[in-house]
Amino acid sequence: MSVQERKQRERAERERLIVATARELAEQQGWDAVTTRRLAERIEYSQPVLYSHFRGKREIIGAVALKGAGEMAVALRAATAAADGPRARVAALARAYLDFAERNPAVYDAMFQLDGGLAFAHEDTPEPLKDAFAALLESLGEVAGDGVHPALFTETFWAALHGLATLTRAGRLPPEHTESRVELLVDRLAIV
Amino acid sequence: MSVQERKQRERAERERLIVATARELAEQQGWDAVTTRRLAERIEYSQPVLYSHFRGKREIIGAVALKGAGEMAVALRAATAAADGPRARVAALARAYLDFAERNPAVYDAMFQLDGGLAFAHEDTPEPLKDAFAALLESLGEVAGDGVHPALFTETFWAALHGLATLTRAGRLPPEHTESRVELLVDRLAIV
DNA sequence: TTGATTGTCTAGCAGTGCTAGGGTCGAGCC
């Protein structure tokens, strides 16, 4: 059985390699540059190997998104843990979120912009996605204010951050006053 | 000279046809379905004709975006004109914005999601885009609150709306409580 | 009627995601 186990390990390792390479390529040259041929060449296998791991390019994007969601959750929790008081936590959360989006644009796109074939806001939503939302909820829930459902408040705040992140990166918003916009958002939306 | 004028008119008419057809196709089957071949077939000309009007697909998307921006500005102004008082105006604006995004998803994508080769937040930003932003500013500027720059407030509010629009349509947010989210946004962000 | 210019189309390029089918190699049995 040890031979089979080794093969399974190697397969899992290769799958990680595919996802990591796709992510790397996307961060370097954008998702358009992530073609199955280029990806195959970088992992030093032929194209069909990709399809033995994933149904298609879409699923590879989905895998990158899941990995990214896990990392984002960690980053958000780390940022909020270091802050004192609800107001500071929310501010830290917002900055950490935008920072993650700016530092990992391709991953962010995979999560929220591209079609990775993932289910959102569903019972069969993958765990990392639920957890990333939970990380938002933990800090945002405590500043929702009376009579406002914490989840609904979180969704709204998240949408605002998402709008800032995407419009800024797409050149629709000048990047200079990002900090002021975040402050405005936190000041007005969060009730401390 | 009348012959040349007629030709020019016909060319302009064909250009409108291209843009309208691209938009129609995109709204019906998504932008992925808008290929140069399909588009050419629908306008009953060969592909190269498209390239005598536009540098490429990207510019066609840009043309659809510009047309859409003009329509959005009209829709927003119509909605706010019918409302009494700053608070009601902002609420009407927000609803009209999300309504436009929902009713014209392909146009909305062309404007804010896809690369149409347009310049944003620049001095050489095309007029329709500036005007759409101006339409937002007209109603949002009056509820920015003391010490907050109207343009910055407008950008932030707009980003929040954009986040709601895109996340909802991409299935990242459940569509049920959109109205509650909008109310929350207006209540907290707008200072009346 | 000719010559030139403008306009359009056919055909093709390099690239895309994805897959069928053949071949190789190694694991497991005698």
Next chain:
DNA sequence: GGCTCGACCCTAGCACTGCTAGACAATCAA
């Protein structure tokens, strides 16, 4: 140790994409 068979992977190819060169036809000025 040798053999068989199945898992694995690669070559080659499909139908499609955006875009363009070059041939051809229609229209204009002289």
